[in-house]
Amino acid sequence: MLSLVIVLVVRVLYVMYHCGKPFPKGASRSLTTLIVLGSGGHTAEMLSLLSVLRMDRFTPRFYIAAATDNMSLHKARSFEHSLADKPATKEASLQYTQIYRSREVGQSYVTSVWTTILATVHALWLMIRIRPQVILCNGPGTCIPLCVIAFLFKVVGIRWSSIFYVESVARVQKLSLSGLLLYKLRIADQFFVQWPQLQKNYPRAHYVGCLM
């Protein structure tokens, strides 16, 4: 039992050490990419990032948004549609999925036990199906279960993935809760902030200026 715990701890530390280490040049061709859309301004920022990425490198692409968010997947579809006249975007390599959230604003704590279990199982099911190599996310909370599962996949050896988190432009002085978790637990391989003040407080973050 003790040796199992030690092996696990060593493995977790090894994974944490390796997160944030870049891949050697020429290592990648085309990577299965999971894009988590966070609704509203988050989605707008994410699409603005996607518009400058070389999309042939991030194929196939899976978009996930909260089940209560009606707009984001629609926006992702029209974004992909605007790319479609460029070559090499096959419809089959694109998927759009909604995910249950563990707790909606104003939901009671009693029912949220049940919804949290449901949300976790759903997230696990999606992650097993997708097994992404790259995860792009920028908050809010929707991305947390997916990123935690991705980290566990790294520990267990199911799939190695690189997690990129861009903190919202709305955060000037303090990180969001999601950002703070992914930064402190070193779950995000690369962490980006859009204001220089934040970079001072979180030195492992890249300051990249405004996305919008």
Place this chain on the structure above:
Amino acid sequence: MEDGENDGKRLVFVTVGTTSFDALVKAVVSENVKEELHKRGYTHLLIQMGRGIYSPPKDDGADGSLAVDYFTFSSSIADYIRSASLVISHAGSGSIFETLKLGKPLIVVVNEDLMDNHQCELAEELEERKHLYCARPHTLHQTLTKMELESLVRCAPGDGTPVARIIDRFLGFPDD
């Protein structure tokens, strides 16, 4: 700053976003704010009031006063912003950057009733950089009387390429 002027119509567009912000709606239709807007040459006040329960009194402006109209939601907020001479908005980053990108003068009104009020961070930072004015519902009139639109500085458009470059290098893709 551009001005969406046509046929002498100068529109002030107010947007509260997807939720409700009755305190802002009440503030913009208060007599002293309407008077100040009128004094500054604005002719129309159009309010997107979201899920708010307070419906402001409509006014067709026939007697030469400020015309007031409102609606709840629209899928083409950008068109309203484009036709406006001044935008008064809630502090959501989506509305803020949409307005700044279109080069419209902007007053952001921070909702003090929100629990997680990190949104004022962004508005205050952008005010510091002279991209917009930042107010609270009860200071809106004061902000209007003091504002000098000529002193606003246009916001440079955002750019995702620094992030993209770091992601590509990290994953071992060659630089193009």
